Amino acid sequence: MTFKPVTHVLFDMDGLLLNTEDLYTTVFQRVVSRYGKEFTFELKSKIMGQQSKEFAQSIIDALELPLTVEDFLKETRKLFEELFPQSELMPGVEKLLRHLHKHKIPIGLATSSSIESYNMKVVHHKDIFDLFAYKTWGSSDPDVKRGKPYPDIFLVAAAKFPEHPPPEKCLVFEDSINGVKAARSASMQVVMVPDPRLDHKLVPEATLILNSIEQFKPESFGLPSYDES
Known part of the structure; x- marks a missing residue:
């Protein structure tokens, strides 16, 4: 199967490069269980890819939690500090990133995470993430006005490439529904590697x-x- 050729590649991070979606689920369930609620996969699928304040509000609204966004983020932050350093690379990630870097294919990171949570997640994988010359942290970047499913983060991330490639020359890797919608809204092709439970x-x-x-x-x-030396 052949698709339109691309010159630049953008990567989401959570659930795609790192197994952090499992850690998010653990943390969110710990918090909502205090109020007798369940963080379901259906709800998870809806919030994946959103920025921190967005997913906090989505969870509060969906589960009718007696919390403000600030309360929710404060509660979860303590747990994230404990768990995020345990993040592990997903299968095939290191091979692909090193391959693209070796062949001088420009790659960029486009994550909805804040730079603070990013630093916690990559603490044991800095050599891999240093391969990204261009990084965009959606929750920390003022140029990313709206989170996924809006196209903002991918347009901002692509604009950081010195070559300024047109959207159709950019390939996005994503694992979430919101991420796929964002990439397509940015007029980019997108390879999805979803949770196996997703329809x-x-x-x-x-x-x-x-x-x-x-x-x-x-x-x-x-x-x-991969066969090319």
Whole structure:
């Protein structure tokens, strides 16, 4: 299967490069269980990709929690400080990032995380994340006015490439419904690597859906294949 060739690649982080979505679930459940509530996968699917204040408000509204956004973020921050340093790379991530870097394919990070939570998550993986010359932290970047599913973060991230590639030359890697919608709204192709529980029918906009980054074939998008030295 062949798609339109690209020259630049943008990556989401949570749930795609790192297993942090599991950690988010653990933290959110700990908080909402105090109020007799359950953080379901259905709710998780709706908030994935949102900025911190957005997902806090979404959870509060959906579960009718007696908390302000500030209260919720304060409660979760303490737990995140404990768990985020345990983040692990997802299968195939290191191989792909090192491959693209070796072949001088410009890569950028486009995460809804704040720079503070990013630093906690990558503490044991700095050598890998240093491969990204261009990083955009949606919850900390004033240029990212709206979170996913709006296209802001990918347009801001792409604008950081010195070559200023047109959107159609950018390929996005995502794991969330909101992320896919954001990438498509930015007129970019998007490879989705979702949670195995997600119904693929919910993301008809995805250019390609894979079970793992390990399955990705760079040459399908005009990028150097793994066989190339």
